[in-house]
Amino acid sequence: MEEISAGKLLGRFDFLTERPSLDWPAVNCPPERLLEFLGILKEEEHFDMLMDVAGVDWLDAPIRFSVVYHVYSTSGHSYVRIAVDCPDNENPEVPSVTEIWPGANWHERETFDMFGIRFAGHPDLTRILMWEGYPYYPLRKDFPLAGIETDLPAPDVAEETQARVKAAPMMGGPFRSTPEGPMSKSEPRGEDESWTEQSEKPV
């Protein structure tokens, strides 16, 4: 079987643009041509397994949200990475690929749960990790790691226990790693923002 390359894909599909990649071929695809492209990729190029669906939040970029798909060929033993930019920053939406790979179902639910990216045509687009009714999308860049105070999912339990969802104490953390330098310099270190749910986070 002929090995797939970004150049081959770009030559065949004129709507794709090349995407920088250190390992496997990677392309950008416009959302309106996504299903067409991925359908052909699966049926004709035998990329039969969807390994991952991930969201990216670029925060201040003109296009805020992207969705990244990793597809794998079990016969060719190679990956292709496809990124789709969501056109609307307020209500990001891309087409669902569950019709092509049924395994995308939970991946897309998780991406929706964490980033608030909607997948048009998904059979059951509900939250999968957080509870129904949770008001935030935790993996967005403007969401603090410690969380935001809100109500417990069950009102009767909240009333009985007086417990709430509270921001977690960040004493000694959060731990961040820097991409530069040798590993001894770039390993995760606590930034020690030293604030708790009682004391305000220093600006």
Add this chain to the structure above:
Amino acid sequence: MTTTEYSYDSKVEGDIVVSRADAVINWVRSHSVWPMPMGLACCAIELMATGASRFDISRFGMEVMRFSPRQSDCMIVAGTVTYKMAEVVRRIYDQMAEPKWVVAMGACASTGGMYRSYAVLQGVDRIVPVDVYVSGCPPRPEALLDGMIKLQEKIRRDRSLRNLFTA
């Protein structure tokens, strides 16, 4: 009180044993704790090891793990309690019959542990009253057994008879 005060001496007492009601009730309760394994994360693996033959929790009369809260006395919260799961933990606790005890096993159940995060309850004591906290990540079975022995000591100090009439 020493043990001889309420042990049976047939030469002196014949068919009668004299003791305090609290001592008898607490003795019975502390040696037949039926745990409810609330296994939520890796601590549950150590909990299973505690139940297995090498550590053998039945030496202390606690081997009857019941997966129904209605038959249990002691909920062992073994693992990370997320806010989504907190509701379930509380409901199961509510279904247990009195008297009941809670053991927070490991760092996560005690304080949230390493999960300083938007999703994790920072200590199960925010939703249920905890009697014994066991440290460790996860605790070894010896540590859990030590915690359970501490719980037995606590049960033995209980004013059970008074609680019967005031509860």
